[in-house]
Amino acid sequence: MQRQSDRLDISSERSSYIGQVMDVKNYRVRDWGAILALIVLMAFFTAAGSNFASLNNLQALVESSAIPVIAVIGITFVMLQGSIDLSVEGVASLACIVTSLFVANSVTSSHNLGLALVVALGSGLLLGLINGLMYSKLKIPSLIVTLGMWFVARGAATYLFPSRQPQILDPMLMSVALDKHFGLSGIVYVAIVLLIIAYFIQSKTRIGRLSYGIGGDEALCRLAGLRVDRIKIAVFVMSGFLSSLCGVLLTAQLGVGNPRGGDGLLFPSISAAVIGGTLLSGGKGGVFQSVVGVLILSVIRNGLQQIGVDPLLTQVVEGATIVVAVVAGSWHMRTKLRVAK
Amino acid sequence: MTVPVYEMKGVTKRFGSVVALDRVDLCLHPNEVVGLVGQNGSGKSSLMKTMAGVQSPDEGQMLLRGESIRLKSTVDAAKRGIGLVHQEQSLITNLTVAENIFIDKSCDFFKHGVYRWGDLLRAARKQLEKIELDIRPDLLVEKLSFAQRQMVELAKALALEEMVTEDLVILFDEPTSMLSGPEIEALFKQIRRIRDRASVVFISHRMDEVLELSDRVYVLSDGRQVAERPKNEVDADELFELMVGRQRTVAVRAPRTRASLQPVPRIELKDYRVGTIGPISVTVGAGEIVGLIGVQGSGAETLCRSLFGLEATFSGQVLFDGKPLSVNSPTQAMKMGIGYVPAERKTEGMLASMSIADNMTLSFGFDYAYAGTLANRTRERVEADLWAARLKLKAHTLDDPISRLSGGNQQKAVLGKWLMSRSLKLLILDHPTRGLDPAARADLFQSMRELAEEGLSILFVGDTLDEVILLSDKIVVMRDGQVSETYLDVARETPSEKSIVRAMV
Numbered sequence: 055m056q057r058q059s060d061r062l063d064i065s066s067e068r069s070s071y072i073g074q075v076m077d078v079k080n081y082r083v084r085d086w087g088a089i090l091a092l093i094v095l096m097a098f099f100t101a102a103g104s105n106f107a108s109l110n111n112l113q114a115l116v117e118s119s120a121i122p123v124i125a126v127i128g129i130t131f132v133m134l135q136g137s138i139d140l141s142v143e144g145v146a147s148l149a150c151i152v153t154s155l156f157v158a159n160s161v162t163s164s165h166n167l168g169l170a171l172v173v174a175l176g177s178g179l180l181l182g183l184i185n186g187l188m189y190s191k192l193k194i195p196s197l198i199v200t201l202g203m204w205f206v207a208r209g210a211a212t213y214l215f216p217s218r219q220p221q222i223l224d225p226m227l228m229s230v231a232l233d234k235h236f237g238l239s240g241i242v243y244v245a246i247v248l249l250i251i252a253y254f255i256q257s258k259t260r261i262g263r264l265s266y267g268i269g270g271d272e273a274l275c276r277l278a279g280l281r282v283d284r285i286k287i288a289v290f291v292m293s294g295f296l297s298s299l300c301g302v303l304l305t306a307q308l309g310v311g312n313p314r315g316g317d318g319l320l321f322p323s324i325s326a327a328v329i330g331g332t333l334l335s336g337g338k339g340g341v342f343q344s345v346v347g348v349l350i351l352s353v354i355r356n357g358l359q360q361i362g363v364d365p366l367l368t369q370v371v372e373g374a375t376i377v378v379a380v381v382a383g384s385w386h387m388r389t390k391l392r393v394a395k
Numbered sequence: 396m397t398v399p400v401y402e403m404k405g406v407t408k409r410f411g412s413v414v415a416l417d418r419v420d421l422c423l424h425p426n427e428v429v430g431l432v433g434q435n436g437s438g439k440s441s442l443m444k445t446m447a448g449v450q451s452p453d454e455g456q457m458l459l460r461g462e463s464i465r466l467k468s469t470v471d472a473a474k475r476g477i478g479l480v481h482q483e484q485s486l487i488t489n490l491t492v493a494e495n496i497f498i499d500k501s502c503d504f505f506k507h508g509v510y511r512w513g514d515l516l517r518a519a520r521k522q523l524e525k526i527e528l529d530i531r532p533d534l535l536v537e538k539l540s541f542a543q544r545q546m547v548e549l550a551k552a553l554a555l556e557e558m559v560t561e562d563l564v565i566l567f568d569e570p571t572s573m574l575s576g577p578e579i580e581a582l583f584k585q586i587r588r589i590r591d592r593a594s595v596v597f598i599s600h601r602m603d604e605v606l607e608l609s610d611r612v613y614v615l616s617d618g619r620q621v622a623e624r625p626k627n628e629v630d631a632d633e634l635f636e637l638m639v640g641r642q643r644t645v646a647v648r649a650p651r652t653r654a655s656l657q658p659v660p661r662i663e664l665k666d667y668r669v670g671t672i673g674p675i676s677v678t679v680g681a682g683e684i685v686g687l688i689g690v691q692g693s694g695a696e697t698l699c700r701s702l703f704g705l706e707a708t709f710s711g712q713v714l715f716d717g718k719p720l721s722v723n724s725p726t727q728a729m730k731m732g733i734g735y736v737p738a739e740r741k742t743e744g745m746l747a748s749m750s751i752a753d754n755m756t757l758s759f760g761f762d763y764a765y766a767g768t769l770a771n772r773t774r775e776r777v778e779a780d781l782w783a784a785r786l787k788l789k790a791h792t793l794d795d796p797i798s799r800l801s802g803g804n805q806q807k808a809v810l811g812k813w814l815m816s817r818s819l820k821l822l823i824l825d826h827p828t829r830g831l832d833p834a835a836r837a838d839l840f841q842s843m844r845e846l847a848e849e850g851l852s853i854l855f856v857g858d859t860l861d862e863v864i865l866l867s868d869k870i871v872v873m874r875d876g877q878v879s880e881t882y883l884d885v886a887r888e889t890p891s892e893k894s895i896v897r898a899m900v
Contacts, residue, residue, distance in 0.1 A: 257510075260509070267489075270487045270489040271487050274487050275487065277468075277499075278499035279499055
């Protein structure tokens with residue numbers, strides 16, 4: 055009898071452990087809202103659009119989501135803590151230029167892919183570290199720190215831009231974007247691998263779990279003797295690194311070094327995180343939810359194109375989407391004295 | 396004679412000019428349960444926090460197992476086997492139960508920053524089983540009821556058991572205030588169980604609980620330890636008396652020239668309910684001062700806040716000057732002529748970065764505007780200066796930042812803000828004397844009396860017994876969300892402090 059109950063105990067232990075990994079039990083109806091919205095949107099465009107559900111178009115959809123997914127992973131951890139990283143575009147642009155100058159290209163005599171990766175990704179790590187240090191040690195709002203960093207990196211990228219636009223001549227780098235395996239480029243596979251790693255960090259490491267804790271109640275975390283600053287710095291370093299990786303991959307995709315290469319990355323990543331259910335105040339959300347957010351935005355953009363809506367109007371819909379998502383996501387939190395800033 | 400597990404000698408703690416703990420002595424023997432009683436603000440929670448390393452004492456000595464210690468933090472205290480079960484929840488609600496139990500402890504399953512969820516959940520389950528709490532360790536805390544959270548707090552403290560070789564010291568800061576009957580029983584069972592391995596200090600407002608559980612009882616009053624009694628040599632009556640305290644300087648009730656003993660009702664609540672509170676029936680007359688009193692969580696504060704439109708919408712019948720009243724927001728309440736001075740002066744009562752004048756004219760400055768639209772700063776200022784003088788607000792000039800004032804003068808400015816209104820009929824004050832020195836308190840009382848003489852109705856939540864007895868025409872005692880006693884004519888038949896305390900707990 056005793057034995058049996060022991061065994062039962064172990065099995066229930068396992069099921070709850072798996073439950074944790076899937077995070078399913080801790081879901082609520084509103085957490086499913088984003089996935090539901092994605093399904094509805096896809097169904098809508100399939101019904102309305104001539105070409106939406108075609109294999110070609112779905113491949114294009116996934117392809118266009120890959121780089122935003124990488125950016126959103128970093129942003130998600132930052133936002134879980136209740137902070138924000140606005141420097142994504144700047145850091146990506148800088149990495150884009152740096153990469154193009156160090157690999158084989160049409161302007162400089164350098165042709166060293168390894169060095170290019172080290173310098174480009176190193177710049178992302180460094181800028182992320184500076185963001186994290188300024189934010190946590192000087193206790194300046196991350197909004198301001200990273201806003202400054204955005205322009206510092208952007209300025210540096212412009213400064214480094216040579217007189218002629220460097221064309222990428224490195225076949226290895228180009229192949230990441232051009233060679234398709236099972237119909238998808240290397241960038242998509244990079245994004246998938248990073249997503250898996252990010253999920254591991256989110257659910258199975260101290261950094262990930264305490265990012266939730268810090269977003270939930272930073273003061274309590276400090277009272278519990280946790281090294282909050284280290285965790286804050288770590289996620290900013292991670293976000294900087296991922297932003298610069300986006301820059302490298304964008305270089306491969308564009309085939310040129312562009313000092314504005316990262317532009318257009320910030321809006322989809324922050325709004326994707328928010329649409330997916332990550333609260334700006336922190337403590338809620340996760341990488342998978344954010345990926346759903348990226349997909350929603352991609353589907354909207356792609357689907358509207360398919361049914362022939364003016365591309366300029368697409369932005370209107372995207373902007374409205376993020377507002378609607380925030381209203382829906384925080385509806386339950388309205389109280390009389392709630393202050394929204 | 397065994398060495399006491401934990402001993403406090405002459406521990407003093409000050410916050411600014413307020414003395415929270417005044418040379419307190421306390422001694423905790425092995426495997427003993429000690430009860431700690433006292434009125435609100437008598438220093439119980441402060442003592443607990445000092446003992447648990449949340450704050451360090453300004454003076455005095457703390458001896459743990461005979462050794463003098465200085466606790467750097469709660470983590471430091473935990474390492475030495477001191478655990479605090481908080482009155483306010485100290486759990487991070489968006490993490491799991493298991494994580495919360497072990498968050499402040501260094502454990503194998505967090506090693507190198509990677510979680511071993513299986514081990515963590517198993518360990519947490521073991522802790523939960525220990526206190527017979529049947530919840531899944533992988534649930535988020537936000538999904539638990541308050542009672543369950545309280546038990547998780549207990550599990551968090553008791554998890555020290557396996558980590559410290561010495562006996563534990565477990566401090567309970569009003570663990571029962573949010574719990575109901577069976578939950579309290581479950582908690583007591585745990586407290587009795589852990590006695591084998593721990594010494595316990597236990598705060599409660601309920602005398603029967605303290606007497607049931609404790610071996611000895613300490614009484615705190617005004618930050619001092621005024622009595623220590625073995626359980627079988629004391630009864631609830633004596634404890635009440637001790638809590639009420641030494642005969643303090645007997646302040647005299649100022650005479651009131653109330654027009655009549657049955658004033659015209661200004662606001663009448665009948666069968667009033669808001670949230671879990673009610674039904675309440677209370678009447679405040681024109682020019683009457685009604686004092687509300689109750690222990691924390693009795694509902695007095697909620698009642699005040701709801702009348703000002705800060706809580707969920709109330710139900711029941713509310714007549715204001717004979718007409719039905721509905722208040723959904725502070726704006727509506729202000730239109731009706733209701734004002735509210737909040738208990739949290741620093742966060743809700745004033746804008747700390749602005750000047751005294753700006754604070755005073757904040758709400759009703761436009762009552763003095765040109766054609767009701769263009770601010771008339773001169774007239775506003777004249778009015779503000781008048782009220783500042785009348786309330787004896789001591790400031791160099793009203794252009795000084797309000798943050799530079801003492802608590803008492805800040806409170807006068809907050810009060811002045813409401814008095815700027817020309818249509819104020821009912822003023823609600825939530826713990827108006829909190830953090831005020833005696834002189835400022837006397838000034839405030841005098842102002843409140845004068846205003847009542849002029850016809851303003853006043854409903855206030857008292858911090859202490861003597862303040863409601865000194866000031867009120869009528870006292871309403873609240874307990875567990877309901878009115879437990881009403882003293883209709885305090886001037887003629889002044890109730891004893893003891894009888895009020897009895898109605899409170």
